[in-house]
Amino acid sequence: MAEPILFVLMALGSLAGAVTVVAARNPVYSAMGLLGTLFSVAVLYVLQLAHFVAAVQVIVYAGAVLTLFLFVIMLIGVDTSEDWDEKLPYQRAFVGGLAGLIALFAGALTLFGNFDWVPAATSTDPDSTNGTIQAIAELLFTDWVLAFEATALLLTIAAAGAIALAHYRRGQT
Amino acid sequence: MSWPEFGIVVLRVVVTFVLLLVVTLINVWAERKIVADMQSRIGPSRAGPWGILQTLADGLKLFFKESVIPRKVELGMYLLAPFLAIIPAFLIFMMVPWGKPFMIGDHEVALQGADLNIGLLFILAMSSMAVYAVVLAGWSSGSKYPLIGGVRATAQAISYEAAMGLAMVAVVIFTATQGEGGTLSLAEIVERQTGTWADVSPILSFIPRWNVFPQFAAFVIFVVAIVAETNRAPFDLVEAEQELVGGFHTEYSGMRFAMFFLAEYINIFSMSAIAATLFLGGWAGPTFETFLPGFISALLPTVYFLIKTYAIVFIFFWLRATLPRLRYDQLMTLGWKRLIPAALAWLVVSTVAIGFRQFGPPWS
Numbered sequence: 195m196a197e198p199i200l201f202v203l204m205a206l207g208s209l210a211g212a213v214t215v216v217a218a219r220n221p222v223y224s225a226m227g228l229l230g231t232l233f234s235v236a237v238l239y240v241l242q243l244a245h246f247v248a249a250v251q252v253i254v255y256a257g258a259v260l261t262l263f264l265f266v267i268m269l270i271g272v273d274t275s276e277d278w279d280e281k282l283p284y285q286r287a288f289v290g291g292l293a294g295l296i297a298l299f300a301g302a303l304t305l306f307g308n309f310d311w312v313p314a315a316t317s318t319d320p321d322s323t324n325g326t327i328q329a330i331a332e333l334l335f336t337d338w339v340l341a342f343e344a345t346a347l348l349l350t351i352a353a354a355g356a357i358a359l360a361h362y363r364r365g366q367t
Numbered sequence: 368m369s370w371p372e373f374g375i376v377v378l379r380v381v382v383t384f385v386l387l388l389v390v391t392l393i394n395v396w397a398e399r400k401i402v403a404d405m406q407s408r409i410g411p412s413r414a415g416p417w418g419i420l421q422t423l424a425d426g427l428k429l430f431f432k433e434s435v436i437p438r439k440v441e442l443g444m445y446l447l448a449p450f451l452a453i454i455p456a457f458l459i460f461m462m463v464p465w466g467k468p469f470m471i472g473d474h475e476v477a478l479q480g481a482d483l484n485i486g487l488l489f490i491l492a493m494s495s496m497a498v499y500a501v502v503l504a505g506w507s508s509g510s511k512y513p514l515i516g517g518v519r520a521t522a523q524a525i526s527y528e529a530a531m532g533l534a535m536v537a538v539v540i541f542t543a544t545q546g547e548g549g550t551l552s553l554a555e556i557v558e559r560q561t562g563t564w565a566d567v568s569p570i571l572s573f574i575p576r577w578n579v580f581p582q583f584a585a586f587v588i589f590v591v592a593i594v595a596e597t598n599r600a601p602f603d604l605v606e607a608e609q610e611l612v613g614g615f616h617t618e619y620s621g622m623r624f625a626m627f628f629l630a631e632y633i634n635i636f637s638m639s640a641i642a643a644t645l646f647l648g649g650w651a652g653p654t655f656e657t658f659l660p661g662f663i664s665a666l667l668p669t670v671y672f673l674i675k676t677y678a679i680v681f682i683f684f685w686l687r688a689t690l691p692r693l694r695y696d697q698l699m700t701l702g703w704k705r706l707i708p709a710a711l712a713w714l715v716v717s718t719v720a721i722g723f724r725q726f727g728p729p730w731s
């Protein structure tokens with residue numbers, strides 16, 4: 195009963211956030227729009243019984259990535275007048291056309307498509323309605339352990355690379 | 368979900384909420400009294416016995432004050448920021464079990480806002496949300512001191528959250544060896560700290576099975592990190608009075624200022640409660656069910672929880688009265704060069720030791 199209501203609310207919330215990201219004149223409001231979208235999507239994950247993904251979404255994206263965005267926006271300063279010249283020709287027409295196509299596709303899918311390939315998450319098992327963390331851990335550390343370790347290595351390399359770039363000066367070493 | 372169950376859920380949330388408000392009122396008074404005592408002053412003494420109603424009086428005063436909105440603020444974010452401060456503060460405490468579950472008829476009532484499977488992750492998520500309030504309040508005030516406070520808050524929160532998370536990971540890995548598989552649910556983590564260390568060695572049979580004994584380093588790191596995370600002295604660079612007027616809340620007044628203030632004290636209490644839950648066994652303790660009446664032994668766990676939590680809250684007040692504020696670069700050095708490497712090193716040491724105990728030496 196509560197699920198459709200929550201879904202509609204959160205879907206509208208994420209759309210409103212997405213529009214704010216693009217439309218807001220002030221980058222801080224754009225960042226806040228992105229925060230709204232991330233939160234709404236996190237709630238949608240909870241509706242799909244993916245509690246772990248929802249929590250990680252909030253910790254990583256809303257908690258860390260977006261905080262860094264805000265930090266950078268504030269350090270650069272938001273008072274500088276924006277350059278509103280559009281460098282790419284026809285970019286508005288192109289994006290508008292693309293958005294129209296996607297909307298058409300989504301509309302057609304809703305009207306004529308069949309949704310058997312995305313069943314709603316249902317569970318009668320009280321353990322899995324209360325979160326999926328054990329199930330995810332089991333998959334992550336047995337079947338997909340190689341992919342997991344490779345991702346960890348990739349992230350470590352990225353972090354080391356960022357530090358190396360930050361310390362690199364022309365003419366030194 | 369049947370109606371009685373629904374009623375219990377609502378009751379749990381409401382009672383947790385009220386408990387949080389009451390302890391916050393007491394906390395503000397207690398801090399003023401304790402710090403006053405340490406500085407050989409009397410502290411609040413007029414409103415009520417020992418001045419205990421002082422917070423209530425201050426709250427009422429702030430409620431009736433005019434809310435001044437300066438001309439240069441970004442109005443939307445300026446009005447939103449106090450709410451962003453207070454909502455995560457309440458939500459964090461919802462995860463903390465503050466008493467032993469008991470039975471009414473055939474329904475189990477857990478004394479906890481909600482027992483999520485992802486409890487610890489939820490706490491991390493909400494505590495990283497809390498920084499938005501400070502940042503947005505600082506930025507939207509349209510004034511330079513709040514802005515500096517806001518920027519400092521961002522850097523500080525990111526730095527110390529890493530150390531806090533790493534300390535939590537060490538506890539989670541240790542807890543996984545104490546029962547059937549790992550868990551992130553705070554109720555379960557407390558459950559596994561009941562009893563004593565008698566099964567490890569008979570000499571230890573009088574020492575409670577709290578995580579603080581095997582995980583002492585993680586406990587120290589965690590307490591330092593939560594003091595920084597709640598922007599308290601000696602890490603209160605965000606609202607350093609001498610250099611930034613009032614920091615991020617300089618331009619706030621009346622009820623909006625009171626909400627920031629309330630959020631800070633709620634955060635102190637709930638972070639201390641989490642430290643007590645993770646390391647000091649939460650509500651675990653002897654209840655003497657054999658010779659005490661039932662309702663007293665049902666209440667005792669809550670008393671133990673409050674005592675343990677207030678022991679850590681006292682550390683907060685003690686630090687504030689004792690230590691001078693750190694310089695900003697010292698804060699960053701402590702976070703990145705001392706605390707995070709220490710937390711990482713402890714994580715490796717403790718995990719290797721646990722693996723050794725569980726699986727034996729790798730060469731055998």
